[in-house]
Amino acid sequence: MSPTPDLPSPQRGLTGAPLSLEQLEARVTERFDDVRADVLRGELTLFVPPERLLEVVAFCRDDEELSCEMLADLSGVHWPEGEHVVERQVSTTGWPDYRVSREQGVIEVLYILRSVTRNHVVRISAGTQDTDPRLPSVAGIYPTANFHEREVYDFFGVEFEGHPNLRRILMPDDWVGHPHRKDYPLGGVDVEYKHDKHIPPPDERDLREVVE
Template sequence: MTEENVQADGDGQPEQVQEVARAKRAPLDLVDVRTGMFGAAGTGDTSGFGGLVRTIAMPGPSERPYGSYFDEIVDLLAEVLGEQGIAFDDAIEKVVVFRDELSLFVAREHLPAVARALRDDQDLRFELCLGVSGVHYPHDTGRELHCIYPLNSVTHNRTVRLEVAAPDADPHIPSLVEIYPANDWHEREAYDFFGVIFDGHPALTRIEMPDDWVGHPQRKDYPLGGIEVEFKGATIPAPDNRRSYS
């Protein structure tokens, strides 16, 4: 990464820094320089972070005009996946923009590669995954189980949703714990309540229901029953007999 055209004002503060992020990509203009804890001097920015603004969304028109900054995210993701030898149309089954929210429907075998690209590329930088939510659609034949991962970029103040599906007959989805470690408990919860098996999870055990619970209570086909029946005769084991997590 290089810096060009650094100019100083009367206080010796840089007015503008142009950074070339990657070859074949438009430059980034650092338009608000952070000064102290109250944001950028002389601007309305009070966030304390300043702002990076891309002068041109992409070199040339986007092939995927989704509007807002969505086309930039999709184009960058397609470029990064292409560098790994993964065709965008193979990894992403569908792109949906609804109510100013971008959702990428990901083929489950490519989920880790897509998540890693969104996290690691400097122009994407989705550093946070806010967990995983399970959904059960019994009538969506071959895609009954869905998992949704909301991602957030602190660097660029952007959000995107990843959605991946698996059939009831083969409820396996790659775990993202290695990429987003905080997903550990969230994936266990989705397994507990929906029966999604996250391949590669370090300790995929129930987190809410007892270990010997039969079924997954938040699935649409789970029979309604009374708690007094389910827990009849239940006891709490002594601490030295409880399950070890080590």
């Protein structure tokens, strides 16, 4: 057992320097003019229209500079119609303002692409209407997306077109509904207290009420 330095050369080790966020952004946006980029907390997010998704993902994998060999993560976020989608965080706490500019009524699917050889990370965000969620499957580009997309289908009901085996993965096969959607009923009941006071079940509470 010899530690790293004594090895012959690894098939693909850490070669090349990571690209900075600006370089990553420029590299993608100069190729795809309809991709919008945003940097927050040192992470680059590319907002990609669903019809360009496969092209952009394949470009990120195959481009020499980007060379994102690995799909590190794929997850969904549901932004339903309603007031609790924060367009702008009003800072009363002394923390800086941050915006989450999402359209309402969408399911956002986030792809974390990681380059092992160059050591940088890109996040791709693709939105789809929550009434008929549908996105192309990236399982043909990254086989690891197989389980991830099944999970997002299971939890959010997103149909990944071209997925080899789109079945439920964590919930039972005969489960009805997609539990991670914000409109999925939790089935809680009111808790009653004295003097006609009551606490509504968790999904009917106003999430904003306790924020000053």
